Amino acid sequence: xxxxxxxxxxxxxxxxxxxxxxxxxxxxxxxxxxxxxxxxxxxxxxxxxxxxxxxxxxxxxxxxxxxxxxxxxxxxxxxxxxxxxxxxxxxxxxxxxxxxxxxxxxxxxxxxxxxxxxxxxxxxxxx
Amino acid sequence: xxxxxxxxxxxxxxxxxxxxxxxxxxxxxxxxxxxxxxxxxxxxxxxxxxxxxxxxxxxxxxxxxxxxxxxxxxxxxxxxxxxxxxxxxxxxxxxxxxxxxxxxxxxxxxxxxxxxxxxxxxxxxxx
Amino acid sequence: xxxxxxxxxxxxxxxxxxxxxxxxxxxxxxxxxxxxxxxxxxxxxxxxxxxxxxxxxxxxxxxxxxxxxxxxxxxxxxxxxxxxxxxxxxxxxxxxxxxxxxxxxxxxxxxxxxxxxxxxxxxxxxx
Amino acid sequence: xxxxxxxxxxxxxxxxxxxxxxxxxxxxxxxxxxxxxxxxxxxxxxxxxxxxxxxxxxxxxxxxxxxxxxxxxxxxxxxxxxxxxxxxxxxxxxxxxxxxxxxxxxxxxxxxxxxxxxxxxxxxxxx
Numbered sequence: 001x002x003x004x005x006x007x008x009x010x011x012x013x014x015x016x017x018x019x020x021x022x023x024x025x026x027x028x029x030x031x032x033x034x035x036x037x038x039x040x041x042x043x044x045x046x047x048x049x050x051x052x053x054x055x056x057x058x059x060x061x062x063x064x065x066x067x068x069x070x071x072x073x074x075x076x077x078x079x080x081x082x083x084x085x086x087x088x089x090x091x092x093x094x095x096x097x098x099x100x101x102x103x104x105x106x107x108x109x110x111x112x113x114x115x116x117x118x119x120x121x122x123x124x125x126x127x
Numbered sequence: 128x129x130x131x132x133x134x135x136x137x138x139x140x141x142x143x144x145x146x147x148x149x150x151x152x153x154x155x156x157x158x159x160x161x162x163x164x165x166x167x168x169x170x171x172x173x174x175x176x177x178x179x180x181x182x183x184x185x186x187x188x189x190x191x192x193x194x195x196x197x198x199x200x201x202x203x204x205x206x207x208x209x210x211x212x213x214x215x216x217x218x219x220x221x222x223x224x225x226x227x228x229x230x231x232x233x234x235x236x237x238x239x240x241x242x243x244x245x246x247x248x249x250x251x252x253x254x
Numbered sequence: 255x256x257x258x259x260x261x262x263x264x265x266x267x268x269x270x271x272x273x274x275x276x277x278x279x280x281x282x283x284x285x286x287x288x289x290x291x292x293x294x295x296x297x298x299x300x301x302x303x304x305x306x307x308x309x310x311x312x313x314x315x316x317x318x319x320x321x322x323x324x325x326x327x328x329x330x331x332x333x334x335x336x337x338x339x340x341x342x343x344x345x346x347x348x349x350x351x352x353x354x355x356x357x358x359x360x361x362x363x364x365x366x367x368x369x370x371x372x373x374x375x376x377x378x379x380x381x
Numbered sequence: 382x383x384x385x386x387x388x389x390x391x392x393x394x395x396x397x398x399x400x401x402x403x404x405x406x407x408x409x410x411x412x413x414x415x416x417x418x419x420x421x422x423x424x425x426x427x428x429x430x431x432x433x434x435x436x437x438x439x440x441x442x443x444x445x446x447x448x449x450x451x452x453x454x455x456x457x458x459x460x461x462x463x464x465x466x467x468x469x470x471x472x473x474x475x476x477x478x479x480x481x482x483x484x485x486x487x488x489x490x491x492x493x494x495x496x497x498x499x500x501x502x503x504x505x506x507x508x
Contacts, residue, residue: 004208004495011492011501014402021395021402022487022502029410030166036291036339038161044181051178054171060207080187081131081370085290085342106403111392114385116335120392121403131368138365138374141275148268148275149360149375156283163418163466208497212417215466233276238265241258243462247265248276258462288419293411298435305432308425314461334441335385 016100017126023061024097024106028119031056031067031093031108041083042074048086056095063098067091070110088117101127143227144253150188151224151233155246158183158194158222158235159215168210169201175213183222190225194218197237215244228254270354271380277315278351278360282373285310285321285347285362295337296328302340310349317352321345324364342371355381397481398507404442405478405487409500412437412448412476412489413469422464423455429467437476444479448472451491469498482508 012019035052049067056065070090075082084090092109105123110116139146162179176194183192197217202209211217219236232250237243266273289306303321310319324344329336338344346363359377364370393400416433430448437446451471456463465471473490486504491497 002494004206004497007492007495008208008499008501011499011503014502014505018399018402018502018505021399022406022500025403025406025408026410026500027406029407030414033291033411033413033415034165035161037287037342039157039182039185041185044178044185047178047181051171051174054174055166058166058168058171058210079131081135081368083185087341088291088339111388113383114335114388116385118389118392119403119407120389121395121399122392124395124399129367131370134365134368135370135372135374138372138376141375141378145272145275145375145378148272149279149373152276152279152281153283153373154279156280157287160284160286160288160418164414164469208495212469214468215418238261240256241261241462243258245262245265246276246280247262248268248272249265251268251272258460262462284420289415292415293436293439295439298432298439301432301435305425305428308428309420312420312422312425312464333385335389337439 017102017124020061020097020099020102020104020124021121023099024095024104024121025119027056027059027062027065027095027097028093028106028108030059031091032088036086036088038086039083040069040086042071042076045069045071045074061097061099062095063103064096065093067093091117103127144229144251147188147224147226147229147231147251148248150226151222151231151248152246154183154186154189154192154222154224155220155233155235157186158218158220163213163215165213166210167196167213169198169203172196172198172201179220188224188226189222190230191223192220194220218244230254271356271378274315274351274353274356274358274378275375277353278349278358278375279373281310281313281316281319281349281351282347282360282362284313285345286342290340290342292340293337294323294340296325296330299323299325299328315351315353316349317357318350319347321347345371357381398483398505401442401478401480401483401485401505402502404480405476405485405502406500408437408440408443408446408476408478409474409487409489411440412472412474417467417469419467420464421450421467423452423457426450426452426455442478442480443476444484445477446474448474472498484508
């Protein structure tokens with residue numbers, strides 16, 4: 001029986017380098033759209049950062065993932081309504097994809113000049 | 128200035144006991160609809176259980192939250208496509224709400240007789 | 255064979271009135287945590303309002319659901335980055351639950367006094 | 382002032398063709414992780430298909446999006462628990478990206494041979 005890597009490869013009409021770009025995009029979309037809205041405060045922010053990274057590492061072709069959440073909006077001695085809902089603007093993520101000799105770094109963070117939480121490719125290396 | 132507990136109380140046209148039921152429902156909806164779809168495998172399942180519970184504890188009136196994820200569908204030595212997406216059927220959650228002298232326990236788990244991941248109230252105590 | 259309504263009823267340790275409160279809470283948690291993060295602009299906002307309402311009406315015991323999304327942040331002739339991600343603060347929802355002779359109205363909207371997107375019960379009637 | 386397209390372009394360390402692959406991946410991750418878990422039945426399935434497509438069209442560089450949801454699991458005359466939660470396996474999506482002279486088609490659907498809801502690139506054309 002053909003393994004699933006070979007089956008998947010046959011569906012893709014592009015180079016490994018292009019597929020690495022695509023896989024990186026999927027991971028960025030996952031981080032944003034799975035976790036935006038999650039209740040977060042100083043009590044669980046470290047835990048949530050780790051948990052998002054660990055979930056992304058489960059997806060195919062992820063070599064590494066580091067997620068940081070902006071703490072500047074958190075209130076220290078607030079009331080029970082002082083927590084936040086995670087927004088895209090609070091997320092800083094760096095994901096490394098490795099696929100067929102291609103290592104790609106993708107980043108997501110709020111871009112102050114654009115006023116937009118930009119996802120982008122910051123590096124591609126081919127061995 | 129009026130505190131936010133008092134402001135919120137004035138919006139509710141019901142008893143504390145009824146509000147405890149409502150708050151419990153919100154938390155159950157949050158667990159399900161925020162986290163269903165998350166990539167999960169043996170490598171991050173314990174982490175995800177803890178993370179869901181910690182996120183729910185951030186919400187108002189949650190005294191405790193315990194989340195267990197069914198591991199029976201996980202593959203031990205699979206390929207890169209062997210992870211799962213979290214489904215409602217895999218979630219077992221017990222959330223305790225405490226509000227104004229009312230302590231309420233709500234549970235969510237797959238009910239085999241119903242063939243449905245049921246959310247329900249298993250206990251209400253009033254002091 | 256026992257029907258699923260009876261099976262569900264047996265799991266609940268509370269009155270129909272309390273259960274109506276709980277069911278309303280679930281729906282509010284669903285609206286918030288399923289849809290926060292959705293890309294939205296003037297081009298799809300009416301469509302998204304209707305779609306959220308229709309999805310909620312699929313859940314048990316929902317008699318009616320009306321969802322409005324705040325348009326004040328939308329840009330009319332923007333660039334390709336001018337769309338928004340749906341936030342809880344933008345949502346105004348009114349959900350009517352009917353269960354066993356109890357009709358309950360629950361609302362969610364940004365409460366300017368609290369600075370918080372409050373979910374609350376605005377009416378319960380028992381026949 | 383520099384426009385946002387130029388600002389974004391400067392962050393990307395890759396070709397337009399590679400960026401088109403990346404943008405396609407983001408959209409696929411969005412479809413899956415934003416909408417998996419949504420309550421769906423025969424009553425709202427057409428509406429939900431349209432709504433997912435319209436939300437994706439709001440994102441940058443999407444020329445077209447068509448979403449179909451598998452209806453084979455729906456029950457026609459069921460009870461109030463007979464609706465489903467949208468899963469990745471039920472989604473069939475075709476998204477066309479157009480960016481800087483590159484037109485790319487990406488698809489997502491359950492791949493029976495792989496037993497996996499595969500996202501892939503089916504075509505790239507450069508003018």
